[in-house]
Amino acid sequence: MSDQRPPAPPPSPPLSKAKRQTNRRRFIRTALLTGGVLGAALSGFLPQIYALKKRLRPPGALDERDFLASCIKCGQCVQVCPVQAIKLADLVDGMGVGVPYIEAREQACDFSCDAVQCILACPTGSLTYIKPDFLPVRAGAALAAKPILLAKEKDAEPTLNLKERIGVARLTRPEACLAVQGKGFKGQSRGADFQGRMRHMAVDRWKPIKVADHPYDVAECDLCARECPVKGAISIETVFAPDGRKRKSPVVHEPCVGCGVCEMICPVEPTCITIEAREVWKA
């Protein structure tokens, strides 16, 4: 029986010198390409390490790490935003290539869409009304109540379905604030060239217009409080200066969701009030 066994395959002939050289060169090239592509991919971490900039994310965004992990970078949130507040990050933003952010000073989210359309458009749950159970809510990030959108205060459902804020507004330069100085404001809040748009309830309930097309004339500047789209998020209060003198000043309250309208509308250059992205409420 044993003679019926097929003969063992002949050993493959040794490779010629030229062939071995070719193989070796190819191996080196392969290694180099591996290094190149991986290097390029991992270079995306550099800005993470240096923590270049805290970006303001669209409403309903998960915490930064989870947000970057879950965002599929499709830009559907960009497409539905009526004021085009959402931009996509570029190469210099590292891991965030293609990830959405909001540059509030240029164009804030003013909830012109009424329903936080970007959350509805997101296919992966990066932007969400309801966080999955395993993701913790940072202390102070949760809103005490669903924020009431002034534009639909009289509707059956007046709230934005948001449960967490994306940041908090902060009066960063009180000395320059017109309200603190007791000054009024007249004219276009950001100048005639400003391209940002916003829904002014007094002008049109449904259509955002250019901020430049809606000039102001107020005896005491209260633009940040006047244009804030969320009920009770900011007001002009009488405060006492260190020397005991009475002064007016914008005061941010707990309902602030961090949309950025106050930062966009502030007529002082640079802005007196800014959104601290990912900041939480501290009483």
Next chain:
Amino acid sequence: MFGWEPGKPTQISDAAKQVHELKRLTNKQDLLAVKAHMRAHEVKSTKWRNRRWATLIFANLLFVLSYWLDIQVLEGSLTASRFVGFHLIDLNSALQVMLAHKHIITNLLIGTGTVLLLWILFGGRTFCSWICPYHLVAEWAEKIHLKLAEKRLVSDQSIDRRLRTVFWILFALLALATGYTVFEAISPTGILSRALIYGPGLALLWVLALLVFEIFFSRRAWCRYACPIGLTYGVVGILSPLRVRYTLEGCFHEGDCRKVCLVPHVLDTVIKGRAVAPQVPIGPDCTRCGLCVDACPTGSLKFEVKGLSKLL
């Protein structure tokens, strides 16, 4: 598909052996005469290439117009989108997100399912040559590379094709370990798609670097040796009924098809004496681009839908 060099087949069916044998026996002069005749009457066809380019451009234009004209037909970009309301999510992007985030929501699952079904029907890597915008520019870059190579100004530095599988695993592991979709930062498909729809950015420099590398150093390096998207869709293509079929009889083995093929190793079966059966379906790594169908002077390579060819 995973990068191993196709070897010479050891098992060849009796029917195929017969055809191989017949070809050897046929009077060589007869064969040459027929070949010369065919050559003289050969019509250069670009039918499938034109159809493919038109489809690719139309699909990407649909993305762009949906946003710019707000017609809302195909919203989003190639990584994830909605076609008249149906979620479509790129398999590889979805995979990266699932690995990085370790949480799956219903919409993500639905979109991934839709796309999986779509590309099972249309043949997996059909995505590459019929939809992917990087494929089109890489195709043009490859033409430049070939022109330069003809003038001996550049040469193709081949790289081990197994690298693509290694990258696939590496990027999956990286997403899992770091919690970031590392691959998406450098995916030229995503970058180009977003650049077309949402406007250009600096990220295009990376795409440009890839193209320069492909033109001057290594022919179509990204698609062949790196892209995990291609491999993912390749695996999907295993199940696909749509493919190119090779008929041994009538083939003169001139190798025109292998010259135009974008993934030449899939056409190894057309080399003289290699075909294992009278009819061989081309493997799943094939992008179904149809260039070989256009190039074949004898009609030995044809598109077929498995199971339907008998009905048609």
